[in-house]
Amino acid sequence: MIYGLLANSVSSDVNVLKPAVDALAQLESRPGFCSCLMEVIAATDSASQTDVRLMASVYFKSSVNRYWRNRPDSTVIKCLCWGLGNEEKMHLRQKLLSHLREENHQIAHTLAVLISKIARIDYPKEWPDLLSVLAQQLWSDDTLTSHRIFFILFRILKELSTKRLTSDQRTFSEIASQFFDYSWKLWQTDLQKILPGFLVLAQNNPELHQDDMYLICERWFLCSKIIRQLIVSGFQSDAKFLQEVQPVKKVCPIMLNAIQSFLTYYSSFQEKHPKFLDFLKKSCTKLMKILIACQQRHPYSFGDQNVIGPVVDFCLNKITNPEPDVLSFEVFLIQCMVMMKSVLECKEYKPFLTGRVKDDNRVSLQDVKKNVSSVVAGFIASLLSSERVVLLCNILIRRFNGALSFELTNDNPNMRITHRKVALILGQWVSEIKDDTRRPVYCALIKLLQEEDLCVRLSASRSLYFHVEDANFSEQDFSDLLPVCWDSCFKLVEDVHEFDSKVLVLNTISSLIGRITEIIPNANKLVQFFQKAWEESSGESLLQIQLLTAIKNFVASLGSQSSICYNLLMPILQSVLNANSPDELLEDSMLLWEATLTHATTMVPHLLSFFPCLVEILDRSFDYLKVSASIIEGYIVLGGLEFLNMHAQTLAKLLDLVIGNVNDRGLLSILPLVDVLVQCFPAEVPQLLSTSVQKLIVICLSGGDDHDPSKTAVKTSSAAILAMILVMNTNYLAQLTSDPSLLAHLQKAGFSNEESILLCLVDVWLDKVDNVISTQRKTFALALSIILTLRMSQVLDKLEQILSSDNMHSSKMEVLTKELQRRRIKFSNPINQILLENSLKDNLQTCSALHGELFNAAMSKIHPSSFAQLKRALNMP
Numbered sequence: 121m122i123y124g125l126l127a128n129s130v131s132s133d134v135n136v137l138k139p140a141v142d143a144l145a146q147l148e149s150r151p152g153f154c155s156c157l158m159e160v161i162a163a164t165d166s167a168s169q170t171d172v173r174l175m176a177s178v179y180f181k182s183s184v185n186r187y188w189r190n191r192p193d194s195t196v197i198k199c200l201c202w203g204l205g206n207e208e209k210m211h212l213r214q215k216l217l218s219h220l221r222e223e224n225h226q227i228a229h230t231l232a233v234l235i236s237k238i239a240r241i242d243y244p245k246e247w248p249d250l251l252s253v254l255a256q257q258l259w260s261d262d263t264l265t266s267h268r269i270f271f272i273l274f275r276i277l278k279e280l281s282t283k284r285l286t287s288d289q290r291t292f293s294e295i296a297s298q299f300f301d302y303s304w305k306l307w308q309t310d311l312q313k314i315l316p317g318f319l320v321l322a323q324n325n326p327e328l329h330q331d332d333m334y335l336i337c338e339r340w341f342l343c344s345k346i347i348r349q350l351i352v353s354g355f356q357s358d359a360k361f362l363q364e365v366q367p368v369k370k371v372c373p374i375m376l377n378a379i380q381s382f383l384t385y386y387s388s389f390q391e392k393h394p395k396f397l398d399f400l401k402k403s404c405t406k407l408m409k410i411l412i413a414c415q416q417r418h419p420y421s422f423g424d425q426n427v428i429g430p431v432v433d434f435c436l437n438k439i440t441n442p443e444p445d446v447l448s449f450e451v452f453l454i455q456c457m458v459m460m461k462s463v464l465e466c467k468e469y470k471p472f473l474t475g476r477v478k479d480d481n482r483v484s485l486q487d488v489k490k491n492v493s494s495v496v497a498g499f500i501a502s503l504l505s506s507e508r509v510v511l512l513c514n515i516l517i518r519r520f521n522g523a524l525s526f527e528l529t530n531d532n533p534n535m536r537i538t539h540r541k542v543a544l545i546l547g548q549w550v551s552e553i554k555d556d557t558r559r560p561v562y563c564a565l566i567k568l569l570q571e572e573d574l575c576v577r578l579s580a581s582r583s584l585y586f587h588v589e590d591a592n593f594s595e596q597d598f599s600d601l602l603p604v605c606w607d608s609c610f611k612l613v614e615d616v617h618e619f620d621s622k623v624l625v626l627n628t629i630s631s632l633i634g635r636i637t638e639i640i641p642n643a644n645k646l647v648q649f650f651q652k653a654w655e656e657s658s659g660e661s662l663l664q665i666q667l668l669t670a671i672k673n674f675v676a677s678l679g680s681q682s683s684i685c686y687n688l689l690m691p692i693l694q695s696v697l698n699a700n701s702p703d704e705l706l707e708d709s710m711l712l713w714e715a716t717l718t719h720a721t722t723m724v725p726h727l728l729s730f731f732p733c734l735v736e737i738l739d740r741s742f743d744y745l746k747v748s749a750s751i752i753e754g755y756i757v758l759g760g761l762e763f764l765n766m767h768a769q770t771l772a773k774l775l776d777l778v779i780g781n782v783n784d785r786g787l788l789s790i791l792p793l794v795d796v797l798v799q800c801f802p803a804e805v806p807q808l809l810s811t812s813v814q815k816l817i818v819i820c821l822s823g824g825d826d827h828d829p830s831k832t833a834v835k836t837s838s839a840a841i842l843a844m845i846l847v848m849n850t851n852y853l854a855q856l857t858s859d860p861s862l863l864a865h866l867q868k869a870g871f872s873n874e875e876s877i878l879l880c881l882v883d884v885w886l887d888k889v890d891n892v893i894s895t896q897r898k899t900f901a902l903a904l905s906i907i908l909t910l911r912m913s914q915v916l917d918k919l920e921q922i923l924s925s926d927n928m929h930s931s932k933m934e935v936l937t938k939e940l941q942r943r944r945i946k947f948s949n950p951i952n953q954i955l956l957e958n959s960l961k962d963n964l965q966t967c968s969a970l971h972g973e974l975f976n977a978a979m980s981k982i983h984p985s986s987f988a989q990l991k992r993a994l995n996m997p
Contacts (some may be wrong), residue, residue, distance in 0.1 A: 122147070122156040125328045126172045126179070144179065154183050154204065154212055161227065162219045170224055177230040184234045189241050209246070213238065217253050220267045220272070226883065228268050236275035242281065243276075244291060247482035249293065250276070263335045270342035277346055281353035296354020300367055303346050308374070310340035310450055315381055321396060322388040330395075337399050341406065348410045351417070358420045359468055359959055362489060368414050368421040375407045376430055384731070387445045401449060406453040412462055419468040420489075423496035428463070432503050435459050440511055454851075458510065466890045469496045470638060528564055536573040543568045543576060547583025550590050559597040561587065566601050569608040576610050578621055585628040588635050594634060605632070610614060610649045623666050625652075630670035639677045646674055647688045654692055661702045668696070668708035675715045682719040689716060690726040697733040706737065710747045716752030723763065731755055735774055742782050749789045765799055771797075772808050780815045787819075790838040798841060798994065802848035807854075813853075814862050816842055818869050820884045836888045840896040843885055843903035847954070850906055879914055884906055886921055898956060905960045910969040916971060916978035924986040957994050 125147075128140035147153050160176040216235055222228040245748055254273055260266045269514040280292050298961045313336055318694070320328045336404065355365045375419050382400050389397035411431055415422040424427055435456040438446065442453065463469065471494065524542045527535065546553075546561055553561055568580035583603075587593060598605075609632075613625045633639060633646070650671055657663045675682045675689065682689075693716065695701070696709040713730065720727065755763050764771070778790050794812065797805045806813060846853045856862065856876040866877070873880055885900045892900065904922045907915060968975045982990070 122153070122176075123160050123172065126160060126175045127169065130175055131170045137981060148179070148183055149187060151205065151208065153298075153421045154180055155208055155215075157183070158212055158215050160221075161222075161231070162215065165221070169532075170227075174224065174230070175236070175343055177227050181234040181237070183232055184237050188238060190516060209242075213242070213247055213250075217250075220254075220257065220268050221262065222268060223264070228271065232268075232272045232275040235272055236279040240279045243280065251299065254301060255299070258302075263332055263339065267335055267339040267342070270339050270346065274342050274346050274349070277349045277353075281349055283872075293354050293356070296350040300347070300350050300354070303343060303350065304367070307340060307347060310336055310343065311378060311989070314340060316386050318382075318396070321393060322385055324392065327814065334399070336395075336397065337403075341399070341403055344375075344403070344406060344410065351410075352413050355418070362492075365418045365421040368418045369424055369427055372411055372414055372422065372427045373430060375411060376434060379404050379407050383443075383446060385711060385989045386443075386449065390445065401452065404449075404452050405455055408452060408459065412455065412459050415459070415462055415466070419466050419495075420492050423469065425498075425499055429499065429503070430494065432463060434501070436503070436508065439440070439515060440508075444534070450515050457478045457516075463500065468493055469500060471497055478519045523563065525560065528534065528567060528785070533573075536571070536576055537861060539568060539571060539576070540573070540576045540579045543583050545580035547579070547586045550583075552587045553587075553592075553804060555592075555594075558592070558594055559843055562598050562601055566605055566608065569612070570606065574612075574616060574621075575676075578616065578624060579627045581609065581612060581625050585624075585631050588628070588631045593635055599636075599638065602632075602636065602642060606645055606649075610645070613649075613653060619660070619663060622663055626666045626670050630666075630673045633670065633677050635674045636677070639674075639680060643681075643684055645676065647685050650674065650685075651688050654688075661704050664696075665708050668692075668705065668712050672708070672712045672715045675712070675719055679719050680721055682716065683721070683724075686724065690724075693730060694726070697730055707744060707747075710737070710744055710751065714747050714750050714754065717751060717758060720754075720758055723755075723759040727755055728755075728759060728763060728766060732770050735770060735777070738774060738777055742778070742786055745778065745782060745786050746789050749793055752793050753796060756793065760800070768804075770814070775809060775812045776815075779812045780818075780973045784828075784834045787834045788830070788837065791834070791841065794841050795837070795844065797845050798848065802845075806845050806849050810856065813842070813845065813856060814859075814865060817857070817862060818865050818871075821873075821877070821880055822869050823868060823872050832888075835884070835903065836891045836896075837929060839881070839884045839888050840892060842881060843896075845898045846903045846906055847899060854910075855879075876912060876914065878907065878910065879912070879918065880924070882918055887919075901956050902954060902959055905956070908963045909970070911970055915967065915972060916974055918987070919967075919978040920982045923982055923990050961994055 122144075125140045125143050128136045129144060131140070132136045157176045159179040161173050161180065163173070185202075188209070216231065216238075219231070222231060239247065239250055244604060251273075254269050254276075256268055258266055259275075260269075269924055277292075277295070280288070280295070283289070283292070285939055314333075317328060317333045317336070321330070321333070351365070351367050351371065355367065356363065358365055382404050385400060386397070389400055415428075415431075438453060439457045439460070442449075446452070468489070524545065527538050527542055530538075543565065546565060565580050565584045569577055569584070570581075571577055606629075609625055609629050613622055613629075616625065629649075639646075650667065653667055654664070657667055671689070671692065674685065689712075692714055693709070696705050697713065699711065716727065734751065737744060752771070755767075759766075775790070775794065778786065779794075782790070794809065795817075797809070819838045820835055820842060842853065862877065882904065885904055889897060889900050907918070908922065971978075979987075
């Protein structure tokens with residue numbers, strides 16, 4: 121049951137997900153809940169889903185945070201904790217230690233965190249053997265197992281080190297004294313495997329198993345973090361107690377050697393092994409941070425000549441005279457500077473200015489500190505002469521005004537790293553670029569776009585994107601640079617081969633298209649570029665998605681001139697709007713299709729031929745209904761009768777497919793299309809859409825919208841469409857509402873009213889009149905006016921309601937011609953041409969002629985005030 125609920129809790133269907141989450145919330149304090157979660161986590165057979173196991177681990181961690189700790193002083197917590205008894209806790213602790221070899225990284229990470237949370241509460245009293253059991257398995261021949269144990273140990277030590285009670289700190293000190301030598305031996309053993317492995321890797325020996333090697337590297341990295349935790353948190357600071365911390369003297373020189381050894385492989389890894397280069401960089405940075413932490417926590421032990429001397433000398437050399445490759449390793453160089461800053465500012469290394477009592481021969485703690493400080497201060501002075509300190513200051517400040525432009529004037533190939541950094545900086549500081557500097561920045565980026573080095577050009581393209589997207593982008597300052605910019609970007613797309621790089625440049629091109637108003641002069645260049653790029657992107661869906669987005673922006677920027685790119689556009693649309701097109705291209709293809717119709721001035725044959733594709737698309741999924749509705753609207757407005765004559769049956773099939781089969785939100789996106797169709801083609805459309813119109817009647821006469829705004833909106837829109845059909849094609853609607861098949865559909869939907877269907881619609885029009893806009897209100901009024909002409913005596917029963925409704929009393933019924941949103945072609949709604957006063961007068965006369973004295977009797981029942989309003993509206997005597 122728990123497994124099923126967890127599986128449902130990761131469902132994308134909210135109707136499945138929410139009940140599962142609620143059920144799990146009810147079960148989380150029940151006895152055995154965590155044990156069930158542990159069984160799900162440990163079930164690594166092929167039938168078990170990884171996402172379900174991950175969700176189980178997340179719930180387990182949450183339960184540990186909430187319910188593991190017993191708090192007898194809290195009644196509420198005590199009530200909640202009944203589900204985790206001591207026996208179950210013991211079982212869970214044993215089970216966790218038996219499941220150390222977790223292959224999934226995310227689950228392993230979560231388990232390590234929850235074990236550390238339990239250890240914070242239970243170690244050492246309730247879980248005394250935790251560290252010993254883990255330590256025994258550290259030497260496992262299985263690299264993955266030992267890697268996971270190192271990660272768990274690191275999380276445990278990190279958690280325990282944050283406890284602040286004296287007893288807890290004493291416990292951690294005991295762990296450090298017992299565990300340090302063991303961890304240090306493991307660290308050195310792994311280092312002896314890594315360094316020969318790096319040598320083999322640098323020689324490109326195919327016999328090296330890189331995955332196993334990388335796992336060892338990761339394990340060693342975790343061990344480094346453990347050692348840092350033990351030294352920094354497990355030993356009292358020697359600045360307070362002046363007790364030498366031997367591990368500092370033992371660890372720091374060897375870690376420095378490890379940094380030096382790693383850096384010798386920087387160049388070869390940079391060219392051939394990016395994965396190991398990343399490891400090398402993060403390891404060197406981490407080791408330098410550990411040295412800094414040791415110096416700050418234990419300054420006197422670090423002040424030993426065999427420790428501080430080599431470290432300071434190494435840092436000074438790297439800062440003042442770095443190798444060309446290491447020059448780009450800025451994160452590491454910054455840590456070297458941090459180390460120098462920490463040493464120079466360390467108060468323990470400053471000379472003591474206090475004296476001593478005369479004739480007092482006792483050696484105080486202060487005297488010992490003074491002696492040590494004098495030795496260290498003298499040693500630092502010998503390493504850091506005043507000239508060397510000035511040199512360090514110059515390195516820091518000689519470049520913060522005008523240096524970047526100066527650097528760009530140097531075209532030496534060795535400057536490519538600096539040029540790339542300049543490009544990145546220009547992108548990172550967009551918000552700081554002032555008006556007078558904007559033009560030089562644009563020029564600098566265009567110059568960088570033309571360099572030979574791909575990294576520099578890509579960085580320039582990325583930064584150019586940020587500047588173009590900036591709210592303060594100045595097209596005036598950029599316009600004369602456009603021709604060179606286009607050519608440089610087009611060439612860069614050709615020169616790069618990696619997907620990410622192509623996407624980066626395409627984003628820049630797309631952004632430029634969207635921000636430049638004068639796109640026409642460069643349109644031919646862009647058409648040629650997109651044609652070539654599309655041909656070369658065959659089979660690469662992710663790249664084609666970016667191209668479709670860029671082309672869509674291109675079409676939008678061309679606006680009414682978009683027909684000049686139809687030679688590019690139509691073949692692309694034809695290739696993506698078919699059954700064989702990949703699903704991942706569908707959304708962007710439809711957005712391009714929509715943009716093409718939005719900005720078209722005439723309907724061309726190619727565009728007309730694409731319309732049937734919508735049936736297949738919507739038959740597959742309604743996910744794209746909103747954009748589909750916009751596309752259909754484009755065909756109606758742009759194609760007119762030519763479109764209707766060619767695709768009438770397809771259009772009817774589409775609307776029938778949607779209406780009645782989508783939710784209210786979907787209906788609200790499609791009903792405006794039916795409204796437009798009836799306005800444009802009042803004689804043709806109603807018969808064509810008979811099935812859909814019947815569904816609209818069923819929607820109007822079905823209940824259930826009293827407390828649901830979306831259902832009310834759907835019913836109101838449907839009622840407005842039916843009112844328009846009645847006004848513009850009265851005979852058709854009268855015949856349709858008499859169709860026996862419609863009555864059968866209504867009865868199936870629960871409609872049991874024996875009154876005429878048309879009269880039932882009258883009730884809907886009267887009821888929904890307050891929910892509509894002015895145009896629709898007039899439509900309702902005209903429909904109600906026409907109802908008066910029916911040869912049905914029951915009409916008289918509704919006469920007072922019809923004539924008393926607010927929509928009959930407007931002093932000015934004429935409205936302006938409606939302009940369809942986002943369209944250039946205007947259609948005049950015939951309803952807007954009808955004067956309601958004249959129509960109502962005529963229809964009242966017809967009603968009077970049909971019903972005689974019954975009509976007069978019905979009129980006499982109208983309230984005097986309502987009758988007076990009616991007379992004023994119709995200018996009756």
